[in-house]
Amino acid sequence: MIPLLTAAQISQVDNYTIAHEPITSIALMERASEAFVVAFTCDYPDKAKNITVYCGTGNNGGDGLAIARLLKNNFYTNVSVKIARFSQKSTPEFEHNFVQLKSVGIDFFVINADDEIPFDDSEIIIDALLGSGLNRPLSGDYAKLVEYLNNLHTTVVAVDVPTGFYTDGQIPGNLLVLKARQVITFQQAKINFLLPESAPFMDDFKVVDIGLDKPFIASLNSPYQLIEESDVRQMLKPRKPFSHKGTYGHALIIAGQPQTMGAALLCSSACAHTGAGLTTVCIPQSGLVALNTSMPEIMAIIRNDLPDIKWEKYNTIAIGPGLGTDASSIELLRAVFKEYKRPVVIDADALNMIADNKDLLLNIPAGSVITPHMKEFDRLFGQHTSWWQRIETVISKAKQYNICILLKNRYTIIGTPEGKIYFNPTGNPAMASGGMGDVLTGVITSLLAQGYAAREACIIGAYIHGKAGDELSNQLSVVLAGQVAKHIPATLAKMRA
Numbered sequence: 092m093i094p095l096l097t098a099a100q101i102s103q104v105d106n107y108t109i110a111h112e113p114i115t116s117i118a119l120m121e122r123a124s125e126a127f128v129v130a131f132t133c134d135y136p137d138k139a140k141n142i143t144v145y146c147g148t149g150n151n152g153g154d155g156l157a158i159a160r161l162l163k164n165n166f167y168t169n170v171s172v173k174i175a176r177f178s179q180k181s182t183p184e185f186e187h188n189f190v191q192l193k194s195v196g197i198d199f200f201v202i203n204a205d206d207e208i209p210f211d212d213s214e215i216i217i218d219a220l221l222g223s224g225l226n227r228p229l230s231g232d233y234a235k236l237v238e239y240l241n242n243l244h245t246t247v248v249a250v251d252v253p254t255g256f257y258t259d260g261q262i263p264g265n266l267l268v269l270k271a272r273q274v275i276t277f278q279q280a281k282i283n284f285l286l287p288e289s290a291p292f293m294d295d296f297k298v299v300d301i302g303l304d305k306p307f308i309a310s311l312n313s314p315y316q317l318i319e320e321s322d323v324r325q326m327l328k329p330r331k332p333f334s335h336k337g338t339y340g341h342a343l344i345i346a347g348q349p350q351t352m353g354a355a356l357l358c359s360s361a362c363a364h365t366g367a368g369l370t371t372v373c374i375p376q377s378g379l380v381a382l383n384t385s386m387p388e389i390m391a392i393i394r395n396d397l398p399d400i401k402w403e404k405y406n407t408i409a410i411g412p413g414l415g416t417d418a419s420s421i422e423l424l425r426a427v428f429k430e431y432k433r434p435v436v437i438d439a440d441a442l443n444m445i446a447d448n449k450d451l452l453l454n455i456p457a458g459s460v461i462t463p464h465m466k467e468f469d470r471l472f473g474q475h476t477s478w479w480q481r482i483e484t485v486i487s488k489a490k491q492y493n494i495c496i497l498l499k500n501r502y503t504i505i506g507t508p509e510g511k512i513y514f515n516p517t518g519n520p521a522m523a524s525g526g527m528g529d530v531l532t533g534v535i536t537s538l539l540a541q542g543y544a545a546r547e548a549c550i551i552g553a554y555i556h557g558k559a560g561d562e563l564s565n566q567l568s569v570v571l572a573g574q575v576a577k578h579i580p581a582t583l584a585k586m587r588a
């Protein structure tokens with residue numbers, strides 16, 4: 092896991108690293124700038140491009156000055172610097188690099204407060220105006236400059252953070268940010284890069300290691316963690332030589348209506364493909380032919396008004412995909428909560444029924460998983476005006492109800508009763524199509540049936556679901572849910588290799 096820190100904590104780690112490595116702050120800035128330049132050179136190899144580095148007078152600006160010098164050393168022939176000296180304050184690291192810049196003879200131009208903004212015809216802008224030191228929205232000269240630069244629609248590569256962007260905490264509406272084509276960020280993704288509100292301000296980000304003290308980072312025990320492939324590899328259990336179908340659990344999936352049988356089929360297919368020993372799906376009579384034709388491996392219980400279910404047979408139950416919210420579905424959901432005390436997976440219409448009958452929240456078995464997308468989440472827990480607020484709600488509700496909450500998105504957010512938030516990095520826009528969530532539910536259900544606890548089932552489930560989609564998207568620009576379900580065994584094989 093990569094711990095994700097707030098800006099205040101990152102500054103604490105900078106200071107700790109400087110004191111304990113030990114390294115001077117100027118040498119650390121040089122190391123960060125070198126790391127930036129290595130990444131930049133990779134993505135922008137044309138050394139003749141007209142590049143302007145815009146620098147503030149803090150340490151982000153200090154980085155910018157060092158980067159300009161290092162680019163020149165790397166034979167970028169057309170680099171110049173514009174310094175926004177909007178206040179008299181500057182850091183010693185900035186001033187040090189200013190002296191260095193002058194000694195290597197790079198063109199620079201100082202823009203003072205209230206000055207006209209000089210004309211810019213560069214092909215690439217490197218944004219080193221403000222970084223993680225931002226403490227209020229841009230205004231005055233900074234706002235004027237950023238608006239001017241945004242209107243140029245030039246390729247902008249931001250150093251560490253796009254100028255004006257909040258790295259953590261609630262992002263104010265109508266925020267003015269220097270829009271970046273790419274952010275080359277130091278040490279770790281900033282938490283707000285992983286939330287949808289970052290989308291208007293950056294197309295992409297890349298993390299470069301600047302050698303901050305890892306044990307100290309770990310000791311800060313951040314609640315926010317980014318999942319890595321190695322975590323999932325470690326969590327995955329092998330399939331043992333003398334194992335049999337009974338070893339891998341029996342999952343029951345209660346899903347589907349005549350018009351939404353696809354949800355039941357996709358969910359149960361994903362469950363079987365993720366390796367549950369047995370999968371039974373509880374569907375309406377009219378879906379039986381479709382099930383037997385498409386998935387002969389899966390057993391069925393026909394759902395009359397209230398089906399006769401032998402609850403104790405199942406290692407877990409999933410309820411919701413395509414289930415509808417009529418009276419008999421609510422009765423069935425209440426029956427699950429009354430009769431079944433082990434962890435379950437609750438998705439889609441089951442979440443909508445709980446949203447309409449909030450008393451049911453208290454009846455969710457301990458250790459269960461709920462898998463809302465944003466709309467289902469807001470229906471359950473109230474309207475939110477920002478994703479940061481949603482994260483706070485995930486933390487409080489996961490604890491209150493002793494469940495894992497998996498809030499689906501580009502970087503799916505998993506909250507546990509212990510107050511941890513895990514971000515899943517896998518998945519891609521080719522997967523933005525109907526039924527994808529039904530497949531994820533099937534994957535997580537399968538993992539619970541196989542004996543994984545809710546936290547592990549969510550982490551492994553979200554990761555392999557997205558990774559299967561990523562592998563398919565190497566060749567396909569649109570990936571359908573059924574394809575992801577069928578590809579899970581191949582992804583699992585790679586992860587277990």
Ligand SMILES: NC(=O)C1=CN([C@@H]2O[C@H](COP(=O)(O)OP(=O)(O)OC[C@H]3O[C@@H](n4cnc5c(N)ncnc54)[C@H](O)[C@@H]3O)[C@@H](O)[C@H]2O)[C@@H](O)CC1
Nearest residue numbers: 105120123149150151221222223224225226227228229251
């Ligand atoms: N030794 C270190 O601390 C390192 C810092 N690094 C760089 O340093 C950056 C952080 O540097 P700083 O803490 O100096 O901060 P910044 O360079 O981000 O900002 C400078 C100052 O601008 C002022 N400011 C904040 N919001 C403003 C606004 N809206 N309008 C006008 N002025 C505003 C603040 O007084 C702030 O301290 C990082 O993003 C990174 O680029 C890297 O060089 C790695 C090492």
Ligand SMILES: Nc1ncnc2c1ncn2[C@@H]1O[C@H](COP(=O)(O)OP(=O)(O)O)[C@@H](O)[C@H]1O
Nearest residue numbers: 499500501518519520522523525526527528529
């Ligand atoms: N742009 C995207 N990037 C990454 N993952 C995506 C993207 N779009 C969709 N997904 C994944 O697909 C799933 C969609 O779930 P959901 O909205 O519930 O779909 P449905 O209701 O159609 O089954 C989630 O797991 C989500 O993370």
Ligand SMILES: [K+]
Nearest residue numbers: 218221252254
């Ligand atoms: K910046």
